[in-house]
Amino acid sequence: MRAKACAVLLVSASLAACAAPSTEKSPSHLAPMTAEKVNRIIRADVIPYSGQAHGEVIGRVSSAFLGTPYKADTLIGGPDTPEVLVADLNNVDCFTLIDYVEALARSHDEKSFLHNLKDVRYIDGKVDYLSRRHFFSDWFATPTPNARDITPTISPDYLVSEKRLNRKADGSEYIQGLGIHPRKINFIPANAITSQVLDQLKTGDYVGVYSPLDGLDVSHVGIVIRKDGDVFFRNASSLAAKRKVVDSPLLEYMRTKPGIVVLRAQ
Incomplete structure (x- = not known):
């Protein structure tokens, strides 16, 4: 979900953060x-x-x-x-x-x-x-998708989590009026991100940091970049020491995270 601070929760950016496309003029x-x-x-x-x-x-x-x-x-x-x-x-x-x-x-x-x-x-x-596509998984699980979920194809160790997206622990909604959306989220646990998994990632793949919270799918998102034989995670960091778009070594960044969801643009 879009966030006030992506590193905390990907909640809507404006919450304190198969039809043809509309041709209506919009503000x-x-x-x-x-x-x-x-x-x-x-x-x-x-x-x-x-x-x-x-x-x-x-x-x-x-x-x-x-x-x-x-x-x-x-x-x-x-x-x-x-x-x-x-x-x-x-x-x-x-x-x-x-x-x-x-x-x-x-x-x-x-x-x-x-x-x-x-x-x-x-x-x-x-x-x-x-x-608005409030959730990262909206990029592949809604009409006119932006990408496809390739998570199951790049690791035999992927897991499936049954989510009720947009539902807070107290039963209320993160995004008021959006409703609760049951959705299966495929993710690769951090300890299963092997060299074989890294080899299958391509520059331009979109990666979400899996969230264990029931109402969310990921807590942060970024882009895979391959350069000089290494794999990086290009992301807009909210960390106080950075507060800008940076390239972080992907394996090092994900080592302390729950796991990853990987999408590839259509």
């Missing part, structure tokens, strides 16, 4: 300098490499965010607040980072970026608070 907000950054990234990292595998384009696009400050609660919308399509490349949290990267990797100009951002962030491209 939008581009932060200062965002349009310039969008066009610069697309010209430098998307168009020249459009013939490459999508994951490689994701890797190039996401490199433009290294060092970008971490900031939660940049989205606009909530139970009592109209949803606005926000594009702010100046500040990201762990979830908005992957939203922007995936949308940019599909785009050829600013207009197509905004269209793709709607499709990535919202189910059926409908800009509405309750249509």
